Amino acid sequence: MRFTLDQLRAFLAVARTGNVRRAAEELHLTQPAVTARIKTLEAALGVELFDRSASMRPTKNGAALIGYAEQYLKLNSLIQRDVGRPDGMQSLFRIGVSETIVQSWLPEFITTLRAEFPRLTVEIDVDISRTLRERLFANAIDLALLMGPISDYRVENIPLPDYQMTWFRSPSLSVSDPAAGAPVITFARDTRPFRLLKETLLERCGPGAVIFPSSSLSACFRLVAAGLGIGALPLSLAADYLTSGQVEQFDPGWTPEPLSFTASFLAAPEVSVTGRAAEIAQMVATAYDKN
Template identity: 35%
Template sequence: MNLRFVETFLWVARLGSFSAAAERLNTTQAAISNRIATLERDLGIRLFERDVRCVRLTGLGQQAVAKAEELVRVANEFREAVSDPGSLRGSIRIGTIDSIAHAWLPQFIERLWARYPSVAVDLNTDTSLHMAREVAERRIDLALIMGPVIAPDIINLDLCTFACTWLASPKLNLPDRPLTLAEMADHPILAYSRDSIPHHRLLKQLADAGIEDPTIYNSNSLATVIRLAQDGIGVTPLPKVIVREQLTAGTLVALDVTPAFPPLSFHAVYSDHPDNLISAVAARMAQEVAHGFSHAQTDGASW
């Protein structure tokens, strides 16, 4: 029995169509159809009922899913345990966010390449909300985001927590004394993307302080937020660890604001499926890198 055909069966079962499985496995719909037909012929049963819109598991197909997952899991664990990691080929789709990209992502990618030099990395940067959906729908293999993600068969590994502080450009000439949230709201507030975790925390803090109709500029680009803050467009609550260069250069200054902005926690998120073993290994690598990065910081990062 061809193990690749068994893996194909699982992908069709999860995604509900030959075309979606073909996209996920980087092949053609005809190739997927041929693999399933060959597997059904070898087993002497029908695994799927087919119609023009979708495919559905037969009763025997539903019974076969658990056994197929166990078979693929054992095969992948065997491959990981005894093979040379450098000989493994394929790709891993990783989604992350700007906060991690500006912190320890390069060290993680370097370690991943050292272990799996022949595995290609498809890296995308977007919001945590979008990446959470992508990993739950199995459109990406691993997400490094603000989590956790609560969904069936999803694993969350704690990565790190970044303490946040309010920042502003010296151009704003803010007084060198303890400041209030109301004083921050006298300026445009440069915030993370709408509906993100820090955006909702900001709205709650402002509401709790009785601040109505604050001016908030949202962006899903951390580089944009930092640049606007440096140019004096507004103030922003960000992890100090990702603006170390700006603080050292003096283009941003840290402000003493009460109440403090809540810290941000990050997770490695992946699907607990038997054919996702490299993602599980990569998630643990990310955790080790995040640990090392956090412990190396003495200014604004904590574990």
Template identity: 35%
Template structure:
């Protein structure tokens, strides 16, 4: 009869399609994972098709996965019910886009502290491509990033959309309305790093229009981008939401332009887990906090 540990190992092999990555997820060795899967297959028949780089569930495997998910969800419910406080303890390894740091991260931390007082939050601020890699490598439990991420082992929960605009200090750009792309390209541009969606869109616009900007500066620090804009070092290509105070005070202004930019879509993304897991609940809390923030902005 399969025990909870074997079902947990099976669940992660099925979810990640890899014995190696499953061993990292459950903090054991790859031979130990193989041994548990072999024992399950001895009892229930072939559960996986072995391929050159990964594994795929057989029909029997798909049936067992449904039961494994139910067993693991029941286990989480049992642990919560037997816990004297009804709370989980541990650490949430959280990756966050700096845009969200400037918007509503503090509200999320307050909600986590209220609903999960036993969970500490270890925050890493990074760009979305790096956080995606960290999620896949099991170096992060949850990330608030530009998504959704189309990886089978990951779950995406929608957070909000942030418009992106051309923003500059008053007087840097002539008061033409609306400004053409060519007029914008006569000034240095300041935006997110090269492997992010705002930079890629900006680069593609330039290539399609056969234009050559005077310079494109990039930074992983949103605070640095904003400071460069205030100091008239270029036109910032960022969401206006992160510079509301500067826009209200007149230190920066949103430029009237012909060329609109795509919104940034943010998601709370994590590896597939059973319902009731604190990471799943943290994603739910983030969705609620983001929705309340968006309604009030």
């Protein structure tokens, strides 16, 4: 009886998704290739693993194999991690990142990740956290660095340091209160910071508060520096603007809530690179936060 890791991966993907097409997308294979691997595995074991009449539902034998297959792949992952050479691992690693992280410690993270896995090809997708969450569940990215945690039993969340929010204005702007009428420049409309800030402004300042959302945090700081409004933005991203005197902090008596981030990934038997990448992200982010 002989079977391969690729056959077990195909089996688990179909068992998890209940669909050959979705499994093929997850594994970056064609549907015939996934089907062939399942049939070859069934031939090697001498049993049917799926009930084809019930949307690829595992048979009794298939259900029994799931636990063994996960252990087998996990053991292979541990051998690669603890015995194999990290610099020998070569694959495509897809990272989804919130712009807040792009503007802060992403370069240091990629540098450290590549130092440990130099043959890794890294693909970076920058988007809002809601979209990154969707892409993670669609297996379009391997690791999401986003506003979290993601509350789902399938997801592992590694906590990252919070981003403190504060108020900024141009030195030429005398506004000292968000209720004074100047537009509030902040995160994009379809984000958690925008929603929370809008709710708080409505409660504290009434319906007259005006918000200018932007999908670019760099654009937010440039608009604030130009005196076009006040900013509700992460403090750690303002260093260059504060040092150059283009913006200054001010205190209206309250600040928006801190932003919580996580390194999130789908739990799976083989997550050696992904799990290690999440640990590296936590290490790099913590060092950046202390500086």
